[in-house]
Amino acid sequence: MKKRKFGLAMSLVLAAGTMLAACGSNDKDNNDAGEKPAAGNDTEKSEFSIAMVTDVGGVDDKSFNQSAWKGVKEFGEEQGWAKGTGGFDYLQSTDPADYTTNLNNLARRDFNLIFGVGFLMEDAIADIAAQQKDTEFAIIDGEVDAPNVTSILFKEQEGGYLAGVAAALMTKSDKIGFIGGMDIPVIERFEAGFLAGVAAVKPEIKVDTKYTGAFDKAELGKAEASRMYSSGVDIIFHAAGGTGNGVFSEAKERKQADKDAYVWVIGVDSDQYDEGKVGDDNITLTSMLKRVDVAVKDIAQQSMDGKFPGGETKVYGLHDNGVSLADSRGAIPQDVLDQIDEYAQKIADGEVEVPEFVEKKK
Amino acid sequence: MNIMSNKMINILVPVISIILGLLVGAVVMLISDYNPVTGYIALWNGIFGDSYVIGETIRQISPYILAGLAVAFAFRTGLFNIGVEGQLIVGWFAAAYVGMAFELPKIIHLPLALLAAAVAGALWGLIPGILKATLKVHEVIVTIMMNYIALHVVNALIKTISGGGFKTDRIHETASLRSEFLSNLTDYSTLHYGIFVALAMVVVMWFILEKTKSGYELKSVGFNENASQYAGMNVNKNIILAMVISGAFAGLGGAMEALGTFGNMSSMGGFTGIGFDGIAVALLGANTPLGVIFGATLFGSLKYGANNMPNAAGIPVEIVSIIIALVIFFVACGYIIRVGLIRLRNKKEAK
Numbered sequence: 001m002k003k004r005k006f007g008l009a010m011s012l013v014l015a016a017g018t019m020l021a022a023c024g025s026n027d028k029d030n031n032d033a034g035e036k037p038a039a040g041n042d043t044e045k046s047e048f049s050i051a052m053v054t055d056v057g058g059v060d061d062k063s064f065n066q067s068a069w070k071g072v073k074e075f076g077e078e079q080g081w082a083k084g085t086g087g088f089d090y091l092q093s094t095d096p097a098d099y100t101t102n103l104n105n106l107a108r109r110d111f112n113l114i115f116g117v118g119f120l121m122e123d124a125i126a127d128i129a130a131q132q133k134d135t136e137f138a139i140i141d142g143e144v145d146a147p148n149v150t151s152i153l154f155k156e157q158e159g160g161y162l163a164g165v166a167a168a169l170m171t172k173s174d175k176i177g178f179i180g181g182m183d184i185p186v187i188e189r190f191e192a193g194f195l196a197g198v199a200a201v202k203p204e205i206k207v208d209t210k211y212t213g214a215f216d217k218a219e220l221g222k223a224e225a226s227r228m229y230s231s232g233v234d235i236i237f238h239a240a241g242g243t244g245n246g247v248f249s250e251a252k253e254r255k256q257a258d259k260d261a262y263v264w265v266i267g268v269d270s271d272q273y274d275e276g277k278v279g280d281d282n283i284t285l286t287s288m289l290k291r292v293d294v295a296v297k298d299i300a301q302q303s304m305d306g307k308f309p310g311g312e313t314k315v316y317g318l319h320d321n322g323v324s325l326a327d328s329r330g331a332i333p334q335d336v337l338d339q340i341d342e343y344a345q346k347i348a349d350g351e352v353e354v355p356e357f358v359e360k361k362k
Numbered sequence: 363m364n365i366m367s368n369k370m371i372n373i374l375v376p377v378i379s380i381i382l383g384l385l386v387g388a389v390v391m392l393i394s395d396y397n398p399v400t401g402y403i404a405l406w407n408g409i410f411g412d413s414y415v416i417g418e419t420i421r422q423i424s425p426y427i428l429a430g431l432a433v434a435f436a437f438r439t440g441l442f443n444i445g446v447e448g449q450l451i452v453g454w455f456a457a458a459y460v461g462m463a464f465e466l467p468k469i470i471h472l473p474l475a476l477l478a479a480a481v482a483g484a485l486w487g488l489i490p491g492i493l494k495a496t497l498k499v500h501e502v503i504v505t506i507m508m509n510y511i512a513l514h515v516v517n518a519l520i521k522t523i524s525g526g527g528f529k530t531d532r533i534h535e536t537a538s539l540r541s542e543f544l545s546n547l548t549d550y551s552t553l554h555y556g557i558f559v560a561l562a563m564v565v566v567m568w569f570i571l572e573k574t575k576s577g578y579e580l581k582s583v584g585f586n587e588n589a590s591q592y593a594g595m596n597v598n599k600n601i602i603l604a605m606v607i608s609g610a611f612a613g614l615g616g617a618m619e620a621l622g623t624f625g626n627m628s629s630m631g632g633f634t635g636i637g638f639d640g641i642a643v644a645l646l647g648a649n650t651p652l653g654v655i656f657g658a659t660l661f662g663s664l665k666y667g668a669n670n671m672p673n674a675a676g677i678p679v680e681i682v683s684i685i686i687a688l689v690i691f692f693v694a695c696g697y698i699i700r701v702g703l704i705r706l707r708n709k710k711e712a713k
Contacts, residue, residue: 056631058679084676091669091672091673092672092679094679094683095634095635096624096628097422097619097623097624098669100552101418101666101669102669102673104414105669105670105673106673109673119528120628122529123529123532123624123625123626123628127552131550181631182528182629182631183521183528183629184527184528184629185526185527185528213514213517213631214631214632215631216631216632217631217632
């Protein structure tokens with residue numbers, strides 16, 4: 001017994017010794033590994049490559065980070081590039097302190113154009129763009145004034161307006177909910193448009209509006225959705241990124257418990273149809289698409305052609321396909337769709353000006 | 363014959379713990395089909411690779427030192443300050459506000475901003491301190507709740523002072539801890555003077571605890587409240603004092619972020635996590651000032667270096683978090699390794 005313990009301890013020490021030795025040799029490998037890609041990059045400088053940094057929502061947030069990555073990936077694949085240095089790539093941020101690091105890491109890997117996704121990255125982009133003057137940057141949902149940065153904004157209010165029209169036409173209980181992430185200007189545009197859309201159809205409906213204060217807390221979204229559905233709300237529009245996944249799970253649970261339950265979610269940013277599947281049913285009414293991918297590809301193309309709109313702010317709206325409603329796949333009947341199209345036409349023609357801010361009543 | 367002195371064991375324990383953590387982490391990478399060698403090379407390069415990352419690593423360590431000191435200080439008085447996170451957040455805001463709202467010469471402005479952060483953190487610690495001392499409300503519950511209050515109050519304040527926006531304006535240059543010199547030295551990293559503030563506070567904590575009468579009383583209350591009372595010490599006063607000083611350290615941790623790393627404050631969707639990591643930092647460092655430096659260095663380097671694993675080795679963030687957690691896990695249960703080593707020594711001596 002005693003001998004065995006001694007043996008165990010000995011083997012531990014031995015293992016430690018080999019690991020230490022391995023650490024020593026790793027050191028050398030480091031230098032080799034560190035130099036090789038750098039040398040490789042120098043020879044391929046003429047090639048164009050793009051990358052993006054996600055905000056804390058992560059690349060699989062089923063929302064606008066994912067949409068941005070879709071754009072980057074599709075653009076890269078269309079050019080026949082591979083994922084990685086010299087092609088297209090992304091880095092995920094887990095903490096606001098990671099933004100500058102990730103942006104800098106990508107700039108050091110000689111990507112020509114780097115997208116920062118999310119308003120939270122404004123300061124980080126401004127800092128890094130000032131240091132890495134040869135790299136082009138683009139910020140989505142934020143504005144940075146620098147010669148090598150393009151700012152990409154969306155008219156979320158226009159898409160939100162159509163979502164509001166759809167909700168008001170489809171509701172049976174005349175109670176509609178809105179769940180937002182953080183209370184910030186971007187999300188307020190969703191809300192303002194949504195409220196205006198609902199009011200355009202049925203001014204008497206009061207929308208139950210709630211901000212959860214976070215984009216990555218599905219449990220908060222679920223709790224809020226549960227409260228709203230219990231109070232009679234039948235359609236919830238969420239603009240809350242990952243938090244919105246909780247809204248879907250609550251709606252799905254209700255649909256599962258009662259097949260005839262009239263509960264709907266309007267998704268956001270990406271087409272969230274797949275999120276809403278419950279057996280043969282689906283609780284996704286439609287999704288308000290914010291085509292970050294369209295914008296990403298557009299800017300990438302311009303940059304590759306040497307026409308990078310540095311220092312400018314690009315605003316994508318309904319008329320240039322920046323925002324739209326997703327295919328409802330039969331959830332919305334055709335006559336309602338026609339009515340929605342009428343409203344869309346009015347916005348495109350400039351007949352309806354969708355407000356950017358929520359009117360503070362009370 | 364004493365082949366393994368206690369000193370040697372003290373050094374061996376953390377080394378073996380880290381190696382064990384890395385080994386198990388390597389297994390995790392192997393199972394999930396990633397190359398552990400490239401992974402660890404990326405981690406190493408992410409911490410020590412060049413002057414830029416070294417600068418960033420040190421920058422990351424500064425708030426961890428202060429958060430660790432805050433937890434450790436309260437611990438020494440027998441108090442479990444879970445509220446470091448909240449104290450850090452109010453400190454962050456106070457420093458950002460003072461840095462932005464006033465225009466003063468640097469020699470007044472910077473200390474004033476630091477002081478504001480410390481005072482804000484101290485006030486946030488004072489409330490649970492008073493409740494504990496007068497009404498015997500357990501500080502763990504109060505401090506946890508104070509975290510949420512801090513988070514949402516600060517978010518509301520940011521919205522108010524920025525006129526509906528989501529972040530405060532940048533602080534004036536006169537309040538900034540950023541340094542041209544350190545930045546150039548480290549290839550434009552965001553390294554700032556905060557590390558010196560943090561190290562100074564390590565000395566301050568050591569001085570208070572070891573060289574002053576109130577430090578002696580604080581520790582005494584931590585060892586045995588009743589005996590201290592019997593010996594004529596004012597236990598309630600010491601509890602409040604410990605929470606206030608602890609909160610001040612945490613507030614300064616927030617100032618690191620406000621005046622150094624970020625230069626402003628954005629409204630937050632959740633906690634920064636620095637305050638909670640501070641608990642682990644303090645425990646790793648056995649609640650001693652020097653130990654906190656060690657714990658913070660480990661935490662800060664791993665946290666910052668981990669960013670390079672997805673970047674250079676393509677390992678997903680989730681796997682990286684598991685690996686980092688494993689390393690910390692093994693360091694935290696270093697006691698088992700210590701027992702093993704001592705047994706081993708005794709065996710050899712017996713022969």
